[in-house]
Amino acid sequence: MKDSLISTGMSRRYFLQVAASGLVTATALGGGLRRAQAAPYEKFTWISPRGTLEVLDDFPYWAAKKAGYFDGLATDMQPGPSDGTATVKFVDVGQADMGFPSPGVFSFAIENGMKLKSVFHMGARDTFSIAFRKGEGTNDLKTLEGKTILLGSAAWQAIVDPLLAAQGVDVKKVKYVEAGWPTWGTALAGGQGDAALSWEGLRAEWIAKKLDFEYWLGAQHSKLPANTFVVRTADLEDPDKKAFLEKYLRAWAMGLEFGYQNPRAAVEAVFEQFPTLASNLGPELGTTSILQQINVFRGDMEKRGGWGWHDMESWQAFFDEIHKIGQVTNPVKAEDVCTNEMIETANDFDHAKVKADADAVKLTDGFAALDVENIKAHLFDNAV
Template identity: 25%
Template structure:
């Protein structure tokens, strides 16, 4: 029984060729992907692979279902109501710490969800350049404020002495904060940066590289499902990587928006904002080391996440074998689809 959410997104399905032969709906194998947010732009490689027919060419009928948050994504995987999920690293590691046999298979967002941004034409190049200045945040106790304090602390700067934090609200309100010169920098989530750029306030991300390793959501599946569906996993990943490669090409941005809108019509209503958001998501989803391929994961990034969660008390203790929570075994065969 597949889950029925009010946020359910209808899959885009057409008759297509499966490696040269015509496939009907009955021939296609169904795969359900569960996401924590209804925005199709956030999972655009999947939306593109659906819209461009890449999944059909692999013999798959992919359906996307939206639920409320990463916890619900993991619950759907555990209950068998979803095959592949899109959880965040924090909730995922908490589940692994409770011995939930789920495995991360693809790092969809290598870059952090947050970043310290400054006006594009400013001279600021690093957090140290913001000494004595004011940093805007959306909320006083949100994750973005903690993210900023950690970065400035690492730079030897103390709030109230070396910099000030000012609550100005989300991206739209941050635009006004910049224009009034109330703030000199802003701690932005991906959509905030898109809003700022779209409202005539182009910004640059000056977050130090070591803090960008706190990667965003990726793809995960139950270990048992991976073992029982190896060919399906390989087929899904080949189409996924083709979708990622297509979405990364600037000339394809209008088609990317169309494919996202096919899954979530609201995302086609304001195409200017959609363009800005797609551009930001492409940055967020571009691999740090392209030569390793789309989706590659490294132990250092996982270690950084675990250390942060243990330090904050969100994990009671470190996971004994951190390398067991993820796998790169599919990365090479998946990426061969775009290397030929």
């Protein structure tokens, strides 16, 4: 394992140039993506940031699709290549229509002149965490100065740097090592590096793989935003495409509400799509994973304008932080690259009907036997 690790202890500017250098082609996704067509989209393609769809992170889509909330819209989900920046590159060149980048990867797009805008902020709380081997966890991330953090992709440095900097860490004193997808967690367990990037939902998946870590949780300690949905800015200027986007995002919002009302039913909707994931996780860890993510996606709804609403203060704090550490060359105004213009429409649905739909699902025996409140009570047991 050690010989396969690739050091990424390089300048941030060089890192971004390398990340931007790859050619973006449809064949990188097995030829499955086509350029968006008029009227308004031949097939609306959403692209994952992680190179796979076999995760619980996208439960709102699968729950909404099963419940019929997309109402005949032509939609497509693609895993994308494992390159951490592909989710914005493909949208930029028209090989996909919506990406799901972390704020760090979104900043990469901004820095490299991609005309993209965030239209639906999924991650109201910071989903990212720092994993440590048992007995080595800490709440003081400044202790990571002089240490090595393992990443699945070199592009993830753009995620970790602002998270650490906001906690007072001198990121120039931190070394990053690309340990590969999906093996970076195994590398940490095997004694490589001092810590690793993780996120909510993945914590439960790592438990299923017998990877038992301690975590500093961004959801508890960070005020920065998490992953968001981005589209081409030009699509928002096309009335037909904008109308499509409003319907599409409404279906996602309904899927989020469905999962909040009945998380076990939402897990089952995903497991029906991916039997291997179901076999690997099982009902209890699957429900644990989705509850971790619902906590992130929902945030403090009393202070939000609905599912997908951007907290501009949080986003501005992020952009100010990455400008301070040199991740972007020029200052960024949150209102220029994030918008709440479609959030009211996206949340304009019959909430009572969605709750009724969720409550009406007949769970399989394995899920019906779970004590959800007990799972919630132990959701953060491995946090430091």
